[in-house]
Amino acid sequence: MDFHLTEEEKMLQATARDFAKKELEPVAPKVDEAEEFAMENFQKMAQLGFTGLAIPSEYGGSGGNAVSLVIVMEEVARACASTCDILDAHISLCARPIYLYGTEEQKNKFLPPLAKGKRIGAFGITEAEAGSDISAIKTTAVRDGDSYILNGSKLFITNGPVCDIVVVFANIPTLAPRGMTAFIVETNASGFGRGPQYKKLGMHGATNAELIFDNVRVPASNRLGDEGKGMRICLATLDEGRLGIAAQSVGIGQAVLEQAISYSKERKQFGNLISQSQAIQWMLVDMATKVEAARLLTHQAACLYDEGARVSKEAAMAKLYASEACLDIAIKGIQIFGGYGYMMDSPMQRYFRDAKLTQIYEGTSEVQRMVIARALLA
Numbered sequence: 001m002d003f004h005l006t007e008e009e010k011m012l013q014a015t016a017r018d019f020a021k022k023e024l025e026p027v028a029p030k031v032d033e034a035e036e037f038a039m040e041n042f043q044k045m046a047q048l049g050f051t052g053l054a055i056p057s058e059y060g061g062s063g064g065n066a067v068s069l070v071i072v073m074e075e076v077a078r079a080c081a082s083t084c085d086i087l088d089a090h091i092s093l094c095a096r097p098i099y100l101y102g103t104e105e106q107k108n109k110f111l112p113p114l115a116k117g118k119r120i121g122a123f124g125i126t127e128a129e130a131g132s133d134i135s136a137i138k139t140t141a142v143r144d145g146d147s148y149i150l151n152g153s154k155l156f157i158t159n160g161p162v163c164d165i166v167v168v169f170a171n172i173p174t175l176a177p178r179g180m181t182a183f184i185v186e187t188n189a190s191g192f193g194r195g196p197q198y199k200k201l202g203m204h205g206a207t208n209a210e211l212i213f214d215n216v217r218v219p220a221s222n223r224l225g226d227e228g229k230g231m232r233i234c235l236a237t238l239d240e241g242r243l244g245i246a247a248q249s250v251g252i253g254q255a256v257l258e259q260a261i262s263y264s265k266e267r268k269q270f271g272n273l274i275s276q277s278q279a280i281q282w283m284l285v286d287m288a289t290k291v292e293a294a295r296l297l298t299h300q301a302a303c304l305y306d307e308g309a310r311v312s313k314e315a316a317m318a319k320l321y322a323s324e325a326c327l328d329i330a331i332k333g334i335q336i337f338g339g340y341g342y343m344m345d346s347p348m349q350r351y352f353r354d355a356k357l358t359q360i361y362e363g364t365s366e367v368q369r370m371v372i373a374r375a376l377l378a
Helices: 007-034 039-048 066-079 081-101 104-115 230-264 278-306 312-342 347-357 365-377
Strands: 121-124 140-144 147-158 165-171 180-186 192-197 208-219
Touching: 007 039, 007 066, 007 081, 007 347, 039 081, 066 081, 066 230, 066 278, 081 104, 081 121, 081 147, 081 165, 081 180, 081 230, 081 347, 104 165, 121 147, 140 165, 147 165, 147 180, 165 208, 165 230, 180 208, 180 230, 230 278, 230 312, 230 347, 278 312, 312 347, 312 365
Parallel strands: 121 165
Antiparallel strands: 140 147, 147 208, 165 180, 192 208
């Protein structure tokens, strides 16, 4: 249901839906099988201006807001969840924090190439001992004249194998235990390295790698925000990123629902279409209801964000519910497809593998519950 969208937003939705249907959906199985960064999809999104969403035109962007982002991300994920993952990391986790917390010099330098898709963005927080507990990061940043020297590594970084610009979080030892600080790191810097691409269960077209910082010299002019303010920037960025993952979850769930409805109208058992079976009908009802509820939670959080409200609780609720619903819908989709649903040439297996990640990255479901509980009990 899209009753609350403006005419402009409906036009954006129609454009994104048409693009995803024609350009992304036909190649999604090949993107998954190739297990390579979906560069062609990324470049096509750049041509449409999607890589510059929620970035003002004065910085090379396409304008729009959080609602614009969730509209486009749902439609992209409906066709190819990997491509949506790429877009979320590029915009919500890299370009947007530079726009929100960067200096004019930083915005003018980094945002135009990111917005135009000429450079690819990433976000570096996760480490071996700092997954859900981001306060435990070990990467350090030591001031040296007009630069900082970064040492450490970041794991599971989306867009890691191909990124050009990374928003990286490191601790300044002299400010411990509140030394987390954000930096804009260009990956052509001396001492920067990448580990091998990870092999993952799903989201194969959104590639991940370890990022390694071996005495990487970062100009002080590339510090994002003040020293010791990295935690605030990180948490606010994750709030917005969770809206993208919620929208991604809705898109996957919608795709599964549509495929399941279509299949149920074609498949016969015991002489009747399985769509005539109440058991199948009730599964479809539950799937459709969860998609609508997840979409409404996601759009509500995005609307509140655009109004200037702090949405930690609302974003966490949207991501929690949408991701949990997404996996449940994917499981039901396999059940409706029966034996064929379990085969690797079925579309259901990709949706299922992709759906699981939505419960894990940018804060697991357990972390979302912690965030919501803190807000309820404050």
